[in-house]
Amino acid sequence: MSTQGSVADAGAAREQAQRFRATYAKIRDEVGRAMVGQDEIVEGVLSALFAGGHVLLEGVPGLGKTLLVRTLGNAVDLAFSRVQFTPDMMPADIQGTMILVETEGGGHKLEFQEGPLVANLVLADEINRATPKTQSALLEAMQEKQISVGRRTLPLPEPFCVMATQNPVEQEGTYPLPEAQLDRFLFKLVVGYPQEREYHEILNRTTSDSDTQVRKVSSAAEVLALRHVVRSVPVPENAQNYAVRLVMGTQPKSEYSTKLVNEMVALGSSPRGAQALLLGGKVKALLAGRFAVSSEDIAAVAPAVLRHRVMVNFRAHSEGIGAEQVVNDVLSNVQAAR
Amino acid sequence: MSTWESSQPLRDLEHLGRGVARELRARRARSRASERWASLGWFMLGVPAVAIVQRLFDRETDGGWVLSAVIAGVALGVPLVATLLARVLAGRTAIDARDGLARLDHELGAEGRLQAAHEFLGAAERSTFMAAAIDDALPFLARARTHELTPAPAQQAARSSWLAPLLALALCAVIAFVPSLRRASEAAVETPVALATVPDVQRSKRERDARTGDELRVEPPALEREQKQREAGSNSKSDERAASREPEREAKESTGKTGGGRSAEATPTSSTSDSRGFQSSQSQPSQPAEQSKSPPKKPKPPKTREPDASAKKKLDQQSGSTAGKGVGSGSSKNPGSTEWESKDQVSSDEEEPLDDDQDVDDESDESEARGGLQPSLRDRRPAVNRDLTIGFGNQVNPDANGRGGPSEQKKSRGVASLVLGVPIPDHVKGQPNPGKTKITQERVEPRAENAEPLSAAPRTPRADALGRLTRRELSPWMRELVRDYFLSMAKPNENP
Numbered sequence: 001m002s003t004q005g006s007v008a009d010a011g012a013a014r015e016q017a018q019r020f021r022a023t024y025a026k027i028r029d030e031v032g033r034a035m036v037g038q039d040e041i042v043e044g045v046l047s048a049l050f051a052g053g054h055v056l057l058e059g060v061p062g063l064g065k066t067l068l069v070r071t072l073g074n075a076v077d078l079a080f081s082r083v084q085f086t087p088d089m090m091p092a093d094i095q096g097t098m099i100l101v102e103t104e105g106g107g108h109k110l111e112f113q114e115g116p117l118v119a120n121l122v123l124a125d126e127i128n129r130a131t132p133k134t135q136s137a138l139l140e141a142m143q144e145k146q147i148s149v150g151r152r153t154l155p156l157p158e159p160f161c162v163m164a165t166q167n168p169v170e171q172e173g174t175y176p177l178p179e180a181q182l183d184r185f186l187f188k189l190v191v192g193y194p195q196e197r198e199y200h201e202i203l204n205r206t207t208s209d210s211d212t213q214v215r216k217v218s219s220a221a222e223v224l225a226l227r228h229v230v231r232s233v234p235v236p237e238n239a240q241n242y243a244v245r246l247v248m249g250t251q252p253k254s255e256y257s258t259k260l261v262n263e264m265v266a267l268g269s270s271p272r273g274a275q276a277l278l279l280g281g282k283v284k285a286l287l288a289g290r291f292a293v294s295s296e297d298i299a300a301v302a303p304a305v306l307r308h309r310v311m312v313n314f315r316a317h318s319e320g321i322g323a324e325q326v327v328n329d330v331l332s333n334v335q336a337a338r
Numbered sequence: 339m340s341t342w343e344s345s346q347p348l349r350d351l352e353h354l355g356r357g358v359a360r361e362l363r364a365r366r367a368r369s370r371a372s373e374r375w376a377s378l379g380w381f382m383l384g385v386p387a388v389a390i391v392q393r394l395f396d397r398e399t400d401g402g403w404v405l406s407a408v409i410a411g412v413a414l415g416v417p418l419v420a421t422l423l424a425r426v427l428a429g430r431t432a433i434d435a436r437d438g439l440a441r442l443d444h445e446l447g448a449e450g451r452l453q454a455a456h457e458f459l460g461a462a463e464r465s466t467f468m469a470a471a472i473d474d475a476l477p478f479l480a481r482a483r484t485h486e487l488t489p490a491p492a493q494q495a496a497r498s499s500w501l502a503p504l505l506a507l508a509l510c511a512v513i514a515f516v517p518s519l520r521r522a523s524e525a526a527v528e529t530p531v532a533l534a535t536v537p538d539v540q541r542s543k544r545e546r547d548a549r550t551g552d553e554l555r556v557e558p559p560a561l562e563r564e565q566k567q568r569e570a571g572s573n574s575k576s577d578e579r580a581a582s583r584e585p586e587r588e589a590k591e592s593t594g595k596t597g598g599g600r601s602a603e604a605t606p607t608s609s610t611s612d613s614r615g616f617q618s619s620q621s622q623p624s625q626p627a628e629q630s631k632s633p634p635k636k637p638k639p640p641k642t643r644e645p646d647a648s649a650k651k652k653l654d655q656q657s658g659s660t661a662g663k664g665v666g667s668g669s670s671k672n673p674g675s676t677e678w679e680s681k682d683q684v685s686s687d688e689e690e691p692l693d694d695d696q697d698v699d700d701e702s703d704e705s706e707a708r709g710g711l712q713p714s715l716r717d718r719r720p721a722v723n724r725d726l727t728i729g730f731g732n733q734v735n736p737d738a739n740g741r742g743g744p745s746e747q748k749k750s751r752g753v754a755s756l757v758l759g760v761p762i763p764d765h766v767k768g769q770p771n772p773g774k775t776k777i778t779q780e781r782v783e784p785r786a787e788n789a790e791p792l793s794a795a796p797r798t799p800r801a802d803a804l805g806r807l808t809r810r811e812l813s814p815w816m817r818e819l820v821r822d823y824f825l826s827m828a829k830p831n832e833n834p
Contacts, residue, residue: 013465100819108815109819150827290451291467292468294449
């Protein structure tokens, strides 16, 4: 059998992959000028940006979640908007509404005033403080990349990325995100405390007179182009099988579910979870210098992809078992082909 | 041209994959066999152990080495056959070449490159990234050609699994020596004592036999004893039953006597007649004579339990009901009295069953006694407490008896709730406590109201303005704007 490949084909792919890695590294370094440590979180946020997904950042106050997203918006030269969610916020506050404007001839007319959702990078700060009504206003924007107000449907600019933050504490007066909303986030990244040496760096940067300016090192067009590169990465059959088995492994009473899943999980991941595994795996593969997704890439992104898609039941809550432990159990029991 | 543009890499990958798959299959067969062999260790050791125990107690069989060989054959042959079977079955299950490549990927740290290259080389159309992936896998393919799979840890563990068969063989050898060992030990103790033990043994055997015979013979007396006991028990039960029947018979006889004559000694059998007698001594002297006409009463079952308590209760009822009049018995057909008894008195199963005939007779007696002109005064019990007040501070009214008022569940006919000024707790079904108390009427102190007397005057037409309108009229442009807005909303499928 004669193969049809050529060096030119491979060379083009290598060049694209190289460009992706270079852009990625530039953005990461620029973000790193303002953000100390949290390498995994920065990598996750950038992966979601290039994979075309949204990110839910969870962490206690003061860890730099908002700073990270704001810095990213500055570094990539994206239209950035920040929405502080409050319980009295209405859908029109984020989508936009009709307002009365004066025309040139002295008359008046109603015009659609865009809300903060019409941007490339939207920081939804403390998203769980808004009512479900307002949270649901994000559903269409996050999935279909458009908003509907009245009879008007407005497509959102590409790239469109929602980065939401929420606090794991101070749950009083908050509205937990519904499952449909959670499922639309590609990753849920848990922001932890910095290391000791990072504390020193944070203190030196933030308490001195120097002001760190973040430069624009990329653009929306480049991000869009690199998204196409990410989607070009092929997925071999074994890696796809592994992703499907992992997702099925989180579903109770399925073929690959473990004992822990059958007993502790109320709701497993949806097919969107498998899509997110493959997209995240593609970014991982490119960053690792490979041109196809491997099972290792799938396993690497699985915790961030699956932890917010697994709903544990009351028994799990009572026994102190969370979604993180369930995902780890699935990862250790569902094996890739070896 | 790249090095993978020929079909050689694909053939190499398939060859490598098949080779590794063969090796994996053989390893799996060996692993299964070794697992089965190790799992049957208990059988290898158990069979000779049982044979040794059996030969220690069996003095007649003397197989020697032949028996040992047979036992060794069984102890090792069965596991061997089972192991071979497991190995053959495991070896029959095929392993795909892709699984072999996955193993190579894992051992070489190729992160799926070989698998991806194998898949992409077989694809009809290749993207640039597929081509790059194949190109990326070539160095790992070169390494895979010279790579030897790491030995499985199960093979190293299998070496220790030969301990059980060796021990089994040793035990089989011991079997052959058991008779000679036993003879040697017997010869060592072959003395008069040893000889004397034989008759002892025989004697003890005889004694055992005799004891067994005695025990067997003892059984019939034991059975007889049991039978006797059973008979005695049945006799005693029948005696008891007979004894219990005797008072009944006596009671029947006495009833007959009581019904036959009206003597003063016969009256204490019925408390009602006693009370009636007392009443008659006060107001109706002819009552006993009328009573003598009544038919004989039904016999009552003898009271065997707590006669004092029932008598006391009887007395209480009489004292509570007579109130100087002496009416002692109430009719069970009166619903009011039955309710009263069931709710406010402690009822017990030991109460006598009410005699309807007697009640009817009592009523007729009473009506006759009072000429039917007076209401029946039988129910002169304390009136039901109808105090409907509620305690303050949501405290339960101790006088609440379920017939209106602040009880948890109303059993009245709703009268209390219709009376104004009665506090009614809102009882919400399913709630553990009654809700807030709703008072339907407030106490209002009357107040004097001073009003100026109106002076009559003729009504004249209104002369001043209408006043300010609260709703402002829209300006024309505003009205037009609103109209345009609603017209635009009415147009279907209009996008900006």
